[in-house]
Amino acid sequence: MNATSLQFKENAHRAIEDEKLKKALGTMKVGFREKRAAAVAKLPEFEELRDAGRDLKNHVLENLDHYLTVFEARVKEQGGHVHWCRDAEEARQTVLKICRDKGARTVTKGKSMIAEEIALNHFLEEKGIAPIETDLGEYIIQLRHEPPSHIIAPAIHVSKEAVADIFRETHKQYAADRPLSEPRQLLDEARDVLRGQFIEADVGITGANMLIAETGSTVIVTNEGNGDLTQLLPKTHVVLASIEKVVPTLDDACTILRLLARSATGQEMSSYTTFSTGPRRADDRDGPEEFHVVLIDNGRSGMLGTEFQEMLRCIRCAACMNHCPVYGAVGGHAYGWVYPGPMGSVLTPALIGIENSAPLPNASTLCGKCEEVCPMRIPLPRMLRHWREKEFERHLPPARVRQAFRFYAWIATRPKLWRWYTAAAARTLSIWGGKRGRIKSLPMAKPWTDARDMPAPEGETFMQRYKRQQKAGGKAA
């Protein structure tokens, strides 16, 4: 997927004017935020679990090489295959080779963010293999030829009317005048269409929420059950996983499971948590005959040892974006790449380069809500500031902004001059504001005053007033 993160401002503008999007994003309050709060309130140990989750992942990251090699060895002991991939291209080629070896024409897919990251669908299509998304949200956006706008609710921006439209357009096998106004009808139709696909597919591709070193298992957490049919019915199961997903033991996985669903959808536990270990056993009556794990680095190893290492603790729960006022106003597409919201604004520059995503670290008010809810206690605002600093060092902000800051630094370190200057400015603006005390348009801040008036200062600086009142012997008003 080509990133449009550099156009964040334009993207955001368009998004803010989109009434339908506003309505769709409005559902997040009840849908995500209130449910999360209720689930967290029900578990007194939640804060303790967050500490444990943070410490667990820190430990894993410090010893990542070892845990990965143990995981690899145990997958192989169980008769599975492990493919190491440095970058997106190697990962795509690896998947393609597996598909070609199996003579695959269609592959079904469970929801996987790493598959989005390596732009797998587009690539497979080019090579004549049809990838079919089976998660309802992913299926909807695949039909609409769109990227996901949220990491756990990929079609959150699509209204049910728009889903009905695209279903009518695509599913020609049904009567044209069938009723499709209710979510239930839409779901039933998608279920019906996809049932056939699950059975026909030659290869099933899923992501992984975790990898377990102890057993060589891969873990997916879903609500629909599509990931399970995806890995059960085709002859070959391919798991795509980035390297930071490994945890030492099944017990360690419990810590993350106790945090994940509560933070994501406010459930106690998602409907299905599935541990897959090797291919089907000799006497099993169903299950895939081959099991492949594609281990993908794609920039992660380079984040270790840097100020962004902690981002690798992320479990992709989406709590940060669900609670982010900026995401809530502009939605996910404005961020211009695979990962939106606060986690995306930290991760995207690390993965595709700050030069391709410069505006993202500024797409935040640094209100701190994301860090407050992040189950893995990732200091997102601090990392956004790191990116802003890096960005500043690269001198990417426009020359005018740099000049203004230089002027500010110069004057702010000269107290006398500062007082004289601010007093003059306060007086001038006060006169300008007139009786109403409001300024309708400021030439230097036009975009700001376009939408609102600027309240004019009262003609005095704080220091002036303070001195005056000290002299009068009164207390500060």
Added chain:
Amino acid sequence: MSSDARTHVLTRIRRSLNRGELPDEARAELDRRINEPKPGVVPARATGEHAALVERFVEMAEFAAATVTRVPGMEAVPTAVADWLKGHNLAPKVVAAPDATLDGLEGHGTLEVTRGVAHPADQAAVTPCFAGVAETGTLVLLSGPEHPTSLNFLPDNHIIVVRASQVVGGYEEAWAKLRAQGAVPRTVNMVTGPSRTGDIEQTLQLGAHGPRRLHIVLIDDHRRGTDSGEG
């Protein structure tokens, strides 16, 4: 490509962490951490008297939109299954796991039982389980010749038979039981309530790709002190 990439990724990780390969003692320590797993933070609600845990299991399963019928013994299971099917206007027909613990199922006059894998047309499956976890009302299902995984996902209705003696407090206890049993099967499913989606306008719908209904038949055997189960 792959072995090159392997070396490259591992080297890159070590270089970023500012070290070489871990020394032997450090690796041995990590291996110990893997091979002697210890529970982390276990919520208080996952602990307590067994009878209380069974009640919590029922309460949490219902909270996750599963339904529960309690019966005194296996002999009452076929009727419970038949009644439940009737209550939902479904034909008295199930596909059941070829597991010996379900052998009493065929005893009911009107209930038609086939055994084996599920097919897309099957409307209801009956399976045993390995454990019920009180903490969240979660059922742990193991794949194997006597329990094909397709039963858990293809039919619209999934009926799981669980014995009270199989109920544990937290997930870790289920893992301890699994380790004691030996090899890990191809698939371990932790199932909490029926399949669902909120993908269309965040409206919760049950029955996405997996079962629409999850029904639990709980055999209250713990008072009799028996202990039997899958595997």
